[in-house]
Amino acid sequence: MDSATLDAVFNALADPTRRAIVARLAKGDASVNQLGAPFDLSQPAISKHLKVLENAGLISRSRDAQRRPRRLEPKRLGEATKWLERYRKLWETRFQGLDTLLEEMKEGEPT
């Protein structure tokens, strides 16, 4: 994933509405109306969010000419989250060490 793509993906995922749209699409394809339903947003506003996600390669339109439902592009999402997962694991290992230390500190604390 090149730098420009990463910019696009991170910008796209930095917005809570767009993260919710991605989460919804993870459950299955959905039309623009379906995607907009949980939010108090106009259709142009939803379309704008979808455009950002589409430009980042996170979602695409299926070929169904009638509804043009959006679908998730799991590969792109996977690439973007892969390093976050590594990052998470490394921190978790260290924080487990911190858990142990904090328990010792609590025991050693005069009450």
Next chain:
Amino acid sequence: MNDPSLTVTAVSDREIRITRSFNAPRQLVFDAHTKPELVRRWLFGPPGWVFDVCEIDLRVGGAYRYVWRHPPDTVMGMGGVYREIRAPERVVATEKFDDPWYPGEAVGTLVLTEHGGVTTLNNTIKYESKEARDAVLRSPMESGLKMGYDRLAAMVQSER
């Protein structure tokens, strides 16, 4: 109850946020991040690395420095300057690695909140530039090499 699991999210294109809860009062979590003798005990390096130098001058404008060593002769050092300290709830500090693979600085903002004896840690790391962020991301993601992984590990250890 609190969720003890760790979450890592992209807050913006240059910011990463780490969130984790600890079953301990805030003061202890703060101490574990700011007293060298305590930091040494958990902020260790990847397997095979030894925590060699851990110096902390905990005041605004004061510096901190960490060095990890991998026998026989590989050294990884980083450090920064404290910009803001509000014990036991908030620390803002810059961070920079010695090696040129990591261009520019990042700024880490550590925020601790306590509810009923449980402390929630939020650590937001803002990279100075997209280049800095890319350097961090590119090494493990595109190479998948152990070196990149170790570098990320070292970087991760300092995000405080």
